[in-house]
Amino acid sequence: MPRPRRTQISIEDTSWYHCFSRLCRRSMLMGDDPLTGKNYDHRRDWVESQLLKLASAFSIDVAAYAVMSNHLHLVLSVDIYQSNSWTDREVVEHWHQVFKGTDITQKFAKGEVIESYEINALKHAIALYRSRLSDISWFMRALNEPIARMANKEDNCTGHFWEGRFKSQALLDEAAVLACMAYVELNPIRAKMAATPEDSEHTSLQLRVKAAFKGKQPTELLPFIGNEQLNQPKGINFSLKDYLELVDETGRIIRDDKRGSISTHATKILTKLNISADNWIKITSEFGTLFHGPVGTLQELTSYCEHLDKRRRHFAHSCSYLQGN
Secondary structure, eight states: OOOOGGGTOOTTTOSEEEEEEEBOTTOOSSSBOTTTOOBOTTHHHHHHHHHHHHHHHSSEEEEEEEEOSSEEEEEEEEOHHHHHHSOHHHHHHHHHTTOOOOHHHHHHHTTOOOOGGGHHHHHHHHHHHHHHTTOHHHHHHHHHHHHHHHHHHHHTOOSOSBOSSOEEEEBOSHHHHHHHHHHHHTHHHHTTSOSSGGGOTTBHHHHHHHHHHTTOOOTTSOOBOTTOOTTOSSOBSSOHHHHHHHHHHHHHHHHHTOOSOOOHHHHHHHHHHTOOHHHHHHHHHHHHHHOSSOBSOHHHHHHHHHHTTOSSOTTGGGGGGGSOO
């Protein structure tokens, strides 16, 4: 039986989550349908445009994504401090980027006079919106529902387009976050859909590589800020150059089906993460089968389970892959 989302998400332990949605009824999100021959690549634009729209509206940052033919991967970072710092007007404006709101919130956004009998309803709506704008479930709902409606209209049918619920995994430390990002972004290479990172269409990796060629980072994604956080509001505490080099080498090994030939420099990068080269290759190749729950070291997993009142540390055996042995 699926576990309630509140038993899987603990912002106290981590703001990072890997989210995964799969299509049902043999639906195609993009690519060629082998049975009908129809091409669905245009649906990529639906997903990416909606995803980037939500990243600017919600207090949730997109660190990585990959849109495959029948499923979607995301690595998200929840920023509750940002949503709590927004003024009431900012909360309403952010909500209205995605949802219509109520007549009262529409009046408030336009600067119209709010009657005294409407104030309580307005305050309640703002508090509700503030909470939802940092809620992963609402983020995924706002992503999946519009895509489903457009796909059903195009397919001239009704019913479920996505599986009933998206899946989420807590990423409990830096190594887990970076390994999951690499796993997500290397999806097209593992699936033999791309030969290099820059050819990996429908991924955040392609955006990062194209921006890196210009000495920049994509504004739509959570940036890498290296190990220096001065004057940086937020970001991934790791070097972009090191990450791209590590992912590029990993992708070559996965594509060529080689075993473990990572360069000396890449090995030094992994040493900082306390992960062996062999374990890194295994994790980024088999993340989905190795981890079916929270991902991190045994110590992090224990703390996470305690905060969520979990009596058993499920999936503890997988923690060994995040140790530097």
